[in-house]
Amino acid sequence: MPTHASDIPGYTYGSSAVQASSVTLEELQRLKLSVGLTEEDERYLRMAATVLDDQVAAIVNHWRAGIIAGIPHLARHSRNLDGSPNPEYLARSNRRFQQWIIDTCLRPYDQDWLNYQQEIALRHTSLKKNRVDRVASTTHVPYSDIVAFVAVLNDTIKPYLQAKGHSDTDVAGMHLAWQKSLHLQMALWAKTYMDLPDGSAQW
């Protein structure tokens, strides 16, 4: 099971406090067909977990401090409402962001995973953002910015997948499997936003 997961503030994967997903396992199965996720991809995701495990802090720092911090309309979502930094909020959210990398690679895509995908999406909408960390920050992260920024996650993960000396074939396999998982996740997160009473306002 994922490393040190029990230490992470606000991380409730598999807990009974997580609501059941509105997406069924049958719908997930259909999405896996649409995305082309195979057993080979699942093996490559396990391989990626071993490659990324001790790099997750560096990766999230790259994303948050190296990229997001330079894009004001993204950076504000981890700050106070007046735009000032909130280092504790950022640190807590970074720990969960790190664990999400491991979960993407290591968790079986079962009911618990489906439920937690919905929880992750809810925590980016006005229904749940800020609550687990008891902060006053932006009300929500627009779905459009999440989908847009996944392009950056997909591109910048590559050198970290290359960092442990795997063959080009293995790196390409891990990278493709990672991207397929991200498309699956973007599709699942979309349901949470579309189900919001004011879904389009949180686009």
Added chain:
Amino acid sequence: MPTHASDIPGYTYGSSAVQASSVTLEELQRLKLSVGLTEEDERYLRMAATVLDDQVAAIVNHWRAGIIAGIPHLARHSRNLDGSPNPEYLARSNRRFQQWIIDTCLRPYDQDWLNYQQEIALRHTSLKKNRVDRVASTTHVPYSDIVAFVAVLNDTIKPYLQAKGHSDTDVAGMHLAWQKSLHLQMALWAKTYMDLPDGSAQW
């Protein structure tokens, strides 16, 4: 300008019949920052246009006959309601699919492009699907399946980008720029689905 565009059934890019997008150019600019789309990416997209131009029929055939035809819940969207083939509908839609590849690479991402992104999304929802081709087919393509299948588009475009002997650097640059554009487009299409009165039902 894109090749033979005026011959394509139901293709109305830039026409006054296309509604204005509900997304503003300022919002598009913000999304370009989120996705990290640079002028270098735009140059690589122009390069990709020259590489893909004479391959678009083969590419769309690969996607439609080679992949989608084998996934019943996707294939039905280009068929009659009873599941029987509708070769004319498929052919018309394939022509537009081909032109979309060229437009992705060659069109400036301006107001006309923004408007046509909305038109493309609308034609996948119950508001406009089937209408331009006067067919009786599925009412809509779920947004989730579009996002999922873009993973396949992104993966399978790569050999076509390699087919004209460009360097690894150029191929990687064209591929990355293509993927950034697709993330931009998935983000834009999401707005159309979220704005639907029954958006979540067309997820």
